[in-house]
Amino acid sequence: MTVQRLSVEGGARVEFGPGVVAGLPEFVTGLGKTRAFVVTDRTLRATGIVGRVEKALAAAGMEFAVHEDVGPNPATGELDRGAARLREFGDAAVVALGGGSALDAAKGISLLAGNPGSLAADADALWDAGDGSPLVAVPTTAGTGAETNGFGVVEDTCARRKVYIGHSSVRPSVAVLDPELTVGLPARVTAATGVDALVHGIESLASRGSSPFSVAYATQAVTLVSRWLPVAYRDGADLEARANMMLGAHLAGRALTLSGLGLVHGIGHALTAHTGTPHGVALAAVLEEVMTFSAPSAEAAYEQAARAMGAIPESAAAAIGAVRAISGAVEVKRPLRELGADRGRLPAIAAAAVADPVTKNTPRLPDEAAVLELLRAAY
Structure with a gap:
């Protein structure tokens, strides 16, 4: 661009x-x-x-x-x-x-x-x-x-x-x-905020509230963020990368405003409230696990996400693999045990995630036991 x-x-x-x-x-x-x-x-x-x-x-x-x-x-x-x-x-x-x-x-x-x-x-x-x-x-x-x-x-x-x-x-x-205004952003903040934008796009595609308008915004957002986030992370002074990231994040915001989000944000909010973990880092900690859980009910949405990220074949598994690669490239995914989430607090975090209003939009609705299992997998 x-x-x-x-x-x-x-x-x-x-x-x-x-x-x-x-x-x-x-x-x-x-x-x-x-x-x-x-x-x-x-x-x-x-x-x-x-x-x-x-x-x-x-x-x-x-x-x-x-x-x-x-x-x-x-x-x-x-x-x-x-x-x-x-x-x-x-x-x-x-x-x-x-x-x-x-x-x-x-x-x-x-x-x-x-x-x-x-x-x-x-x-x-x-x-x-x-x-x-x-x-x-x-x-x-x-x-x-x-x-x-x-x-x-x-x-x-x-x-x-x-x-x-x-x-x-x-x-x-x-x-x-x-x-x-984003040129001086540290690499770790670039990674955490960029993953937030990526999650907005992916969750908007899979949301129960998705529509042709939100899908259009979300698809373009995922395309831009998946391509330019690793570039902005490697070279924070690359103005073209910064511009495309800002546009991608804005489009993702437009998407989520129409569609709502889902379980990744439900868990992310709970993790941040209980541990003080930065929002984007909390999302990255559970994104792959939630996508794996949601895949049986979100195959078409994740195929769309895979296309937007240039992943082949266009499948839920490929989308999850692409997310894993991006998270690895920007060094943002960390296990919950490193984020201050004691094992004894996981049930409370799971309960808060299920109660969060965004969770009702997720393609596969979980109970507290299912979320607890996801948290343990990310631990």
Whole structure:
């Protein structure tokens, strides 16, 4: 693919190409706002990206505030603090800057700020709440596709589970896909976020909620990610690889928004909640095992995945083999015993995975005993 600048209108606006982040002030004013509230994580400033955004906003004479209080697996309390600060700052567009955690947190912060008195722990009730502030999403990883939808996954530390917080009003109105922002991404983060995008594509193909539209997005996503992830992992400065990864992750996000995900994410959420394992690493730990379990009910979907990955013959076994090869090339798969998942905690992780809402979309529905067996196989 030739790297190019692309603007797509209709529904959410997408700006794609090197350097498009410079247009951020224009994107904010296009939403009818003259001020920006930037939500980002605690470590991104060291990369220079936060400073680059601040410089663009300041050069346009735009008033802004930067909220840098988002952790790797954002918790409900972080969203409550961010919402209080946004209410104090006042009317503004929310600029979500960072990886999936920052984007998810920004959605929750925007929604909570527009609904005074609400708490992030009350996420289930907020789906019918009032509107949040408009969002501009600026992802700095190629993985979650969080810029495509209006929900986020955050951790309720008291209940020790993941909760889904969202509303149609906090679906980003503008997605700014600038591959230059991912050039400095470490190889291990490139691998973990890239596998997340690959899983989004594969699970979307096999989801009970799949449709011709989600299949089209997911197939192209799997094609792009499977080809370019190993390249971006080997050479993080390859702008063409970074651009194709960012586009692939975005398309995978569009796919999952339509179709839903499945058991890999159900287990991944539970593993992260119980062990603190980075999301993409948790997914990689069980991807092959879940695909093997699901294959009897997902043969056609996995044949499609095999075609997208260039695997021969086009079969579920070939798709699983291709996934194994990609995970090996980017050195991301690790046994659960190395991720802090004590054997005694596996039954609780299995129960949480079965209870996770995404699991209901999986092609072959498991019970807790089946998930426990998968976890033991990945141990």
